[in-house]
Amino acid sequence: MISFLNQLMPNVFQYYKELGQALVDTLYMVSVSGIIGAIIGIPAGVALVVTRKGNILENKMVYSILGTVVNILRAIPFVILLTAITPVTRFIVGTTIGTIGAIVPLIFAVAPFIARQIESTLLEVDSGVIEAAKSMGSSPMEIIFRVLILEGLPGVVYALTIAIINLISYSAVAGTVGGGGLGDFAIRYGYQYFKTDIMVVTIIILLIIVNIVQFIGEFLMKKLSH
Template sequence: MSETFQLLLISTWQTIYMVIISTLLATIFGVPLGVLLLVTDKGQILQNSILNKIVSTIVNIFRSIPFVILLIVLMPFTRLIVGKSIGTTAAIVPLSIAAIPFMGRITETALREVDRGVIEAAQAMGASPFQIITKVLIPEALPSIVSGITITAINLVGYSAMAGVIGGGGLGDLAVRYGYQRFMIDIMLYTVAILVAMVQLTQFIGDLIVRRLSKNR
């Protein structure tokens, strides 16, 4: 096995690892965040203007911070969580924190697309807010939510490459250390090709799942 192939293999696995875990965490925390943003909004089933305003402001603040700056700002917090501020596992912390507000807004938008009449029908039948969320809102918006997860994962591929600039590992780190600093253009081209392939594959899988969910509705 050539050294170049081995470097590409390790770096690709590191990027996949970062993206999968970050996407999973963004989904686990971002979807409930999106639900909270919707149901506490004006005219919704759990209207709470103060809570909605606070959460919405926090989400907007984190979404407005460029990812490279967020990487640096979160270094002390990352060190507190995983014991170090650089490396592949450490990069998951800022990647997830950047993706959670993004996923929250996408989920909120997806839930707003649900027909208001369906929600009112559930309320008329005596459904509780929890039942409306779990039995009506999320199932009806699931294809759009999955589409949002796909978009989030694709964004995280790009973010993971940026994380490599400050020692986050993965293909971004390989491109900087070998492709840029050592003028190894072939490695630079290989990393770009792999990143493009990862994005294409992620989009294909996401679209496939969305189509199947849409058919089963």
């Protein structure tokens, strides 16, 4: 079996150490940027909901400014964003290449995406439940944590799942411009040297990761649904 696989994918076995490191780099980039992006994006999404007109903390200025920033960042294609914030990336982490250099633009890309996903999810929470909480004297913070987030938790989990899947895609794009990870491995050892087996195996690995994330996300969403 090993002999057959070696004949089928000779280049993959030749660069298996580099492939393993590329996989670790991708998981590292996605994990770090995903966690930081969620820390920024979830509160931003909640703020977009509670400060909109007619909601518990209505504030037109905050909603307009936050919504505009989110819209601008979401409108920029990731490849352009990578280069556009190069000075910011260099200022924050001291480099614009490798996995460390890719994390900053990944955060800039995923945080606004999460914010809009969270906003969309929380807007689906039954307004009657919110009104009931207000009538019982709940404070805005109590409504946010005990009603909005708790009622919308399955949707929040699903939103984060989609965000992570997008991050995997973004990380592969980052690899094409020196960001490291599986994208970099595929370009460096596969595309540039016309080694099709490396390209195919990289794609298969990315598909497996995406499907695992999707499965876990859907499992958690079903467990949290009520």
